[in-house]
Amino acid sequence: MHILCLNGWGGKLHDQLLPYLHSAAPDILCLQEVVHTPDTQSDWLTYRDGDHILPQRARLYDEVRAALPDHWAMFCPAAQGELWDGDTPVLSQWGLATLVSPALTVIGQVQGFVHKDFSPQGYGAHPRSRMAHGVRVYDHRAERVVNVLHMHGLRDLAGKHDTPERRAQAERFAQMASGLAGAGEALVLCGDFNVGRGSETLDILRALGLRELVTEHGYAGTRTHHYRKPERFADYMLVNRPVVKFEVIERPAVSDHCALSLVL
Template identity: 50%
Template sequence: MLKILSLNVWGGRLHAPLLRYLGECDADILCLQEVTRTHRSPEVGSAAETSSWLVYRDDGIELSQRSDLFSEIAAVLPGHDGLFMPAARGVLWDGDQAVMSEFGLATFIRKSLPLLGQAQGFVHGAFSANGWGEHPRARNAHVFRVHDYAADFTLTVAQMHGLRDPAGKGDTPERAAQAEALIRLIGQVRPAGERLVVCGDFNVLPDSATLAALARLGLADLVTGRGHTDTRTSWYRKPGRFADYMLVSDTVAVTQFDVVAEPEVSDHRALELLFA
């Protein structure tokens, strides 16, 4: 059996319970969105001169962020190899001091699962090195293949953090293009017919064109398909409770799937899949 976890970690705002959960969840593969990393160097404004907590400010919104969440997660997962893939680098604040920090995806793979191939690329926009950019901001995805020695099969996994549109989660031309870009990225890595799991915070509704496009790959969504109606926690206070999805090919034998309500470690719920 293999266990995959997908979670938008919210920049580590619920830091202590998040790290405890990730360290104890015993997932073989962790697909994480909204991960922060700030390089430690002697440069002015570097993490070496800042606290562990920084603040994201945008259009009247202020959110606490861990300065180097990627390294903190890696520390509680010593049996995994970690990959960090930034979508952008922009300013977080340590009081009145501006600190350049990266924001993006992280994938952690148990060291006993050999990494056979991968592709990482942008499904919307392009990397922004000196600012977060205008909405809808750049988004990337990670597709990779691993082999399970115990069960003797190879698996392709894809994760994406879908673009956020201030107008809402409805279908847009940008989201349609994003879905097609993800499908092309999967095609670069996955041999035809191989087991496939696609997951992440897609930022779309259950009847979206994004899920319809992924269905062309023979994928079925476990969140809506198994009757779950909420992928957000009590920390999320807006209407519209869907954001996160996990889709599988019919060659994935699902043993257990859960949209985790407790513990609350983000404003998103974790998705946990146990399968063969």
């Protein structure tokens, strides 16, 4: 089973991202920073937050679905706020997407907030709402149940250090995983956790009997050359089963985050 986890960066590099996803065709795709704006006719909108300005692919969720047309897909919004089409505000939703190959049978799922709640009238003050989603699937080829959950950890403008809010979101994420997975079943947790590699978030998740693969394999970071800041770690993947292959994929660079690729 091939599991791919990636922060999609709002589709800023969609010309590279979409062909990559189509070619990789993972059994399970966990995608963060997904934009869903079905009511606009524009391909691009702009996110504005003070001096932080970022182009957003307006219907990224629909385009990812088209890249993997046979996959079952679910969009999990964390918030609805304003993007901009020139000087015109446009309401857009932002969150996670999970896509599952038709070779797998989805037999359970969980969705919930690990920080705050759905914000329908704007993205709100930092740190903003954060969502997690997971699927429990039956793998017919291997005759086993596998649980895969991902989250996008909260962004703190002060940095990636431990905070009470990050501890609480890790505990909520762990509770979601424990509630979804049955005893003895395969479990994978992944996502852009937005923390450093020594974070207590990883300790809380390891306590579920998981190994963290990015640090275990000695990778130097999970950011591509598009990311200009010195902190190179953000994305992680934890598992409780032997691994056939694990990679942090720096190239092709389809985001400012590296894709995490796992074969179980």
